[in-house]
Amino acid sequence: MKPARTKTPRKPLVKKGSQTSLKDPVGVYCRVRPLSFPDQECCIEVINNTTVQLHTPEGYRLNRNGDYKETQYSFKQVFGTHTTQKELFDVVANPLVDDLIHGKNGLLFTYGVTGSGKTYTMTGSPGEGGLLPRCLDMIFNSIGSFQAKRYVFKSNDRNSMDIQCEVDALLERQKREAMPNPKTPSSKRQVDPEFADMINVQDFCKAEEVDEDSVYGVFVSYIEIYNNYIYDLLEEVPFDPIRPKWNSCSTPMRSTDFVPPQSKLLREDKNHNMYVAGCTEVEVKSTEEAFEVFWRGQKKRRIANTHLNRESSRSHSVFNIKLVQAPLDADGDNVLQEKEQITISQLSLVDLAGSERTNRTKAEGNRLREAGNINQSLMTLRTCMEVLRENQMCGTNKMVPYRDSKLTHLFKNYFDGEGKVRMIVCVNPKAEDYEESLQVMRFAEVTQEVEVARPVDKAICGLTPGRRYRNQVRGGPVGDEPLVTEVVLQSFPPLPSCEILDVNDEQTLPRLIEALEKRHHLRQMMIDEFNKQSITFKALLQEFDNTVLNKENYIQGKLNEKEKVISGQKLEIERLEKKNKTLEYKIEILEKTTTIYEEDKRNLQQELETQNQKLQRQFSDKRRLEARLQGMVTETTMKWEKECERRVAAKQLEMQNKLWVKDEKLKQLKAIVTEPKPEKPERPSRERDREKVTPRSVSPSPVPGDVYKTRGGGQSVQFTEIETLKQESPTGRKRRSSTAAPAQPDGTESEWTDIETRCAVAVEMRAGSQLGPGYQHHAQPKRKKP
Incomplete structure (x- = not known):
C-alpha cells in the first residue's frame, strides 16, 4: 500500500557480474468479506477499486480512550463484498496459470485474521469454486489434448523429473493397475459429493499460445506447516494395530485410525531451489483427479473449533501444482529422451493460518501453543518483508532471516526472483477485528513495497514442428487457402470414359479426342498465360531490383552520412573519455584528500572524545569532592551545634547553681537580719x-x-x-x-x-x-x- 508520506528514494541493487534485472512489486490485493449480521458495526469502508478506509469503531474508543482516526490504504485492486469468485480469479490467478503453462513459477497466498474468508477464497464452497479448482480447470483446459501418457514423466527425490520410454511407461501402468489398492487416482472415481459442485466451474477458461509440439504432465503435492514442522498430507501411512490411533483431542482431525506421520525436512536442489524432501507427488490427468487428491489431503489437515471460528485452520497449507513439459521428436509421435530438454514450472497456492489474539480466542493448552507458533511464523514473514524492503530502499545488504521459520525458508526462492508473488489480504469489516485488521493493513503496506526480480523468459518449443505440421496436413486449419496444384487440376475438364465395348462405337474416341483437345488448348492457354506472367514477373523483378539498387544506393549514402556522424561521435567519445579520465583522476585525488581529512577528523573526534571524557571525569571528581566536603561541613556543623547546646546547657546549669548559691546567701542573710x-x-x-x-x-x-x-x-x-x-x-x-x-x-x-x-x-x-x-x-x- 502507498499512503501519503515521504519515502527514501529507492536504490536499485546491482549484482556483480550481471546487468540490472527488471523488478516487479509484490502484487497485493484486498478482499472484504460481507458482515455476518446486517446490524454489526463496521470499521472498513471501500472507497474505490483500489482504496479502502479504516476508521476507529466507537467501542474501541470507549474502552481504550482512543481518538477517532480514519486511515486510507491503497492496494493493486480492492474486491468488495459483492465480488464473485470468477472476478477474483480472472484478475489475480489467471495470469499466474498462464505463466505456469509458459514455464514460469508463481506464488499465491491468502493472509488475514481468523474468520476473514481465506479458506473460502482459496477453496470455495459448493456452487462457488475458489481459486484452487479454477486454476486446475484452466490448466487442463489448456493442455488437455497435449498431455503425455501416464508414467512417461516420473518424479525423483531431487526435485526434478525423469523421462521413461513408452514401453517402460506401459509396464509401470500395468504394474500399478494390477495392485489391489492403487494409490494413483482414477478419473473413473467419484469425488466426495459434498464438494463435487466446487469442480463444476461453468466459466470456460483457457491459456493462449500453448505449444503443440510438446507434451505436458501435471503433478500435485499437498503439505502443511504445523507448529513449525512440515507434514505431508498425501502420505499413505499404513495402519498399525499395535500403536494407538492418531485422533486425540489434542489433534482434532477428521481422519481414520493411523499412526502419526513423520515431519519432513527442507533441502536445496542443484539449482538452489528449496523443496520438501520425500514429499509425495501424484500425477493427475484431469481436474477431478487433482481435486480428489486435494480433498484427500484436506481431510487430514488440522482444524479446531475456537471462540472466533468454528473450523479454524491450525496450520499453513501449501498446495503445489507442478507442470512438466518436454518436446516431441521430428515426427511428433514420441517424447525426446533428453532430460536436459525438460522444463518444470510450479504454482504454489498457500492458505495461511489466521493470526489471532489469545485474549479473544480464549485459547488454552494446545490451542494456545498452536496460536503462538502461527503468530511467530507470520511475524517472521513480516520481518523478512521489512528487511527486503529496507535493503531495496536504502541500498543495504542485511541478511534476510528466512531460516527463522519453515514458511519463509520454503519460499525464499520466490522472493529472490524465481517467479511472481501475489498476496490476497482478506479482511473482516466487523468492529471487533479492528486491531487485527490494522496490523494486517500495515503488513500489506510493507509487502507491497517489496520488489521481486522478474523471472527470465524461457524458450519453450519443440525442436521440429512435427505435430503441428501433421495436424495441418490432416485437417488443416479453418479458413486456409487451397493449394495452387489443386486449383489447376480442378480447372481442367474431366476425361470421359475410355472403355470401348463395341466395334461400331463411334462416340467414345471423338469425345476423348475432344476432351484432349480442350485440355491441350487449356494447357496452351496456361502456357501463354504463364509466359505472360513470367514476363510480367521478370519485369516486376527487374523493377524491384532497380528499386532495391536505388534503395541500396540511397541506404549507402545514408550509411556514409551515418558513418561520418559516427566518426564525429567517436571523436567526441574519445574527447569525453579523456575528460572522464581527467575527472576520474581528480576524483581519485579528492577521494584521497577526503580520506586524509576523514582520518584527521576521526583523530580529532577521538581526541575530543578523550578530552570530553577527561573533563567528565574531572567534573565527576569535583562533584564527588563537593559532596564529600558538603558532608563534612554538615557533620562539623551538627557536631558544633551539639557542642554548643551542651555548653549552653552546662552554662545554664552553672548559672542556676550560682543563682541557687545567691538564693541561699540571701536566705541566710535574711535569717541573720531578721x-x-x-x-x-x-x-x-x-x-x-x-x-x-x-x-x-x-x-x-x-x-x-x-x-x-x-x-x-x-x-x-x-x-x-x-x-x-x-x-x-x-x-x-x-x-x-x-x-x-x-x-x-x-x-x-x-x-x-x-x-x-x-x-x-x-x-x-x-x-x-x-x-x-x-x-x-x-x-x-x-x-x-x-
Missing part, C-alpha cells in the same frame, strides 16, 4: 574564742520573694526587696574589726551591737564553712576584758 538579738550573759573568754572560730548555724527563713522551678530541676527566686551587700578583703576586715569596736568612755570595748558588723561576721563564717573553699574564716580579735 534574727532577734538575744540577751546573753557574758561568756568566758575561752568560750568566746571558740565561738569566733566555729560559726553559728543559721536556720533557714522564708525568702522575701517568689520562687519558680527551672528546667534543670532547680529553683529561681524573684525578689520583692533588694539589699546591697559588700565584701571586703581579709586585711580590710581585720582593719575594720580592729576599728569596729571603739573604746568606751571608761576605756573598755563595747559589745557587738552594730548590726552591720554582726552580719559581716556571720556571712563570712557561714560562707567559709558551707559555701566552698574560696571562703575562709577569720578570727576576730579578742575583746579586752573589762
